[in-house]
Amino acid sequence: MVLAMTLFSSQASHSASFYEQLQAVELGDTHFDAQGHVTTTGDIDRKVACLRPMRKxxxxxxxxxxxxxxxxxxxxxxxxxxxxxxxxxxxxxxxxxxxxxxxxxxxxxxxxxxxxxxxxxxxxxxxxxxxxxxxxxxxxxxxxxxxxxxxxxxxxxxxxxxxxxxxxxxxxxxxxxxxxxxxxxxxxxxxINEGVHLIDVYSGLGKEGEEGPLETYTGIEPYAEAGLLPKPENGVVKFSTGVSYPMRKYQTYFMxxxxxxxxxxxxxxxxxxxxxxxxxxxxxxxxxxxxxxxxxxxxxxxxHDEKVYPNLGLLLELAHQPLKKLDYIIYTRYQPPGAPKRVSPVDKADIYFMPRSGGLLGATFVDHNDGTDNALNEALFTRILRENKQFFGYPLN
Ligand SMILES: Cc1cc2nc3c(=O)[nH]c(=O)nc-3n(C[C@H](O)[C@H](O)[C@H](O)COP(=O)(O)OP(=O)(O)OC[C@H]3O[C@@H](n4cnc5c(N)ncnc54)[C@H](O)[C@@H]3O)c2cc1C
Missing domain, CATH: 3.50.50.60 (FAD/NAD(P)-binding domain)
Known part of the structure; x- marks a missing residue:
């Protein structure tokens, strides 16, 4: 559905050219205790720690x-x-x-x-x-x-x-x-002739200091500027949980x-x-x-290449998702409501949902990290779960 409208939030106004209702990622079986530790994660199939081969x-x-x-x-x-x-x-x-x-x-x-x-x-x-x-x-x-x-x-x-x-x-x-x-x-x-299709990507519109999804460099901009992929549009996304956000929509390939x-x-x-x-x-x-x-x-x-180093990506592969209804990508920085201010680079997403393998959440971008620090990994997995629950509109407990 396409609507011409202006959305007023507490912090900013955005002119909206689309209004879309999306199925939320299902995270109702993830629970935390009073200290913020995960107590049950029926939503998770597999935790993956994997290294990107970076080169300066x-x-x-x-x-x-x-x-x-x-x-x-x-x-x-x-x-x-x-x-x-x-x-x-x-x-x-x-x-x-x-x-x-x-x-x-x-x-x-x-x-x-x-x-x-x-x-x-x-x-x-x-x-x-x-x-x-x-x-x-x-x-x-x-x-x-x-x-x-x-x-x-x-x-x-x-x-x-x-x-x-x-x-x-x-x-x-x-x-x-x-x-x-x-x-x-x-x-x-x-x-090859399979495994690739165009997909909508949503990122935030919020400014520094605001809560919710924040404006993010998505990495699709160079293609859109060159006219090779569609120009982004601003609009409103409402998830099936009821939560809604002003967001920017891009299109790219999902591989x-x-x-x-x-x-x-x-x-x-x-x-x-x-x-x-x-x-x-x-x-x-x-x-x-x-x-x-x-x-x-x-x-x-x-x-003998000293410019090569690992960058840690942590992923959570999800279970029991209605994947046919989740054919979209979320790639956005995110300031959780009520949480201390996050400082993250403008091109690194905090909320990162991809429809691969039953759906996955992640991913972290930790430079010069070889993935062997289990305590750090667990803390980051917990953060991914907590913030995605908030983003997709679930109560934390
Ligand atoms: C969590 C995560 C998310 C990512 N998401 C994206 C994304 O969304 N989009 C994107 O474009 N890219 C993404 N990437 C990056 C992308 O996956 C990598 O850049 C790409 O896979 C690198 O491919 P490669 O063939 O160079 O290396 P690899 O896939 O790492 O393969 C290296 C191969 O070399 C072999 N090898 C290494 N040393 C030796 C040796 N001494 N002897 C024999 N064999 C050896 C290994 O066993 C392996 O077979 C992601 C990466 C990670 C980890």
Missing amino acids: GLPNISAESVGEQVRVHLYGHGGSGWTLLWGSVNKAVALFEEKAKEHKFNELVPITIIGAGCMGKAVALSLYHTGFQNIRIIAEQDDSIASLNSTGYLAMVSLATENESEKKQAEKLAIDTLKGYQMVEKGTHPI DTKVLMKAFDRELKARNIPVIHETVGSLEDIKTYVVFNCSGLGAAKLN
């Missing part, structure tokens, strides 16, 4: 000759690996093709890819599509990795770029990637990362590209003429 500056997408060997590096995409996927893979393959000419490699040259995340698997398929046929992937693991746990939000929100030039380069990768997903959605992508990784596996199998489960101790141990280093956080050691 930009991801490393480069090619070098080491004697007769060509090494291509493709790692360090932080919390935006899926968002930068096709642009990064295309760039890495193009760099490799230049080197392959120099080295006079033909399409039967043996290629080893280290890493079975989205970078490793997508680059393997892309190389095959380009004509190279002698490819193998070596990976420590391909479950519990960032690529599989990723929430699947196409947005530039979690990179460590440090200046305008780096930002522009990342935006170029992002825009090339968006074009890739548009092809996936239309069924014209050469590698169902579990579906996409499964599709990659199926396509790899169909092309006889093996995934060998081994840990590589050093790049020197790989003797093939070509090595693609897609090892994510592993590149800190393998490529």
Whole structure:
């Protein structure tokens, strides 16, 4: 329903161009005691602690000759690996093709890819599509990795770029990637044709010092400004619990990362590209003429790259959600009513709901944290639950 209206709240007025009623995430089975500790969480299926492979500056997408060997590096995409996927893979393959000419490699040259995340698997398929046929992937693991746990939000929100030039380069990768997903959605992508759809994203309109959802940099702005995704609109969202907020609506792609990784596996199998489960101790141990280093956080050691570091993302996978009615994303900073003032960066969401895997809540963005501090993890899981209960309009007890 679209309404032209002006909404007056205690702090601000916003002109509203939509009024939408949304199903709230169901959190009625989550309870807290008087100290604020979680007593029951019937709403939660699984708690996940996972690490984003951050890299100071930009991801490393480069090619070098080491004697007769060509090494291509493709790692360090932080919390935006899926968002930068096709642009990064295309760039890495193009760099490799230049080197392959120099080295006079033909399409039967043996290629080893280290890493079975989205970078490793997508680059393997892309190389095959380009004509190279002698490819193998070596990976420590391909479950519990960032690529599989990723929430699947196409947005530039979690990179460590440090200046305008780096930002522009990342935006170029992002825009090339968006074009890739548009092809996936239309069924014209050469590698996969599933697991991606357009989705509405809601973030706050409140100003600093106000309560409720606050204005947030969503990472969709560069696409909307370039006219590649719809311009945002301001309006009102009313949840099925009765709570309502002035909010800003964007649109972006939702990438169902579990579906996409499964599709990659199926396509790899169909092309006889093996995934060998081994840990590589050093790049020197790989003797093939070509090595693609897609090892994510592993590149800190393998490529002696001091710019690589972990960023902790905690996720709560939900149980018993009416998922068909929850086809939206909430990505917003949030000031809980009555709570001490939160200080969070303008581009990091406190309320982060994604419809992946039965629905999930999260995610935290804790820099230089390897996820082993269980007390901190539990405190953050509790905060996520408490604030989501408040945001979605449930009483705290
Ligand atoms: C909680 C969370 C939420 C996220 N949400 C989003 C999102 O909404 N949108 C988005 O765009 N991105 C998101 N990301 C980021 C995205 O998931 C990553 O940027 C991306 O998955 C990185 O892919 P990768 O292939 O480089 O690394 P990974 O998926 O980490 O894979 C690395 C691979 O290298 C292997 N490896 C490492 N070292 C070695 C070694 N020595 N020997 C052999 N194998 C090795 C590993 O076993 C693994 O197979 C999120 C990440 C997390 C953790």
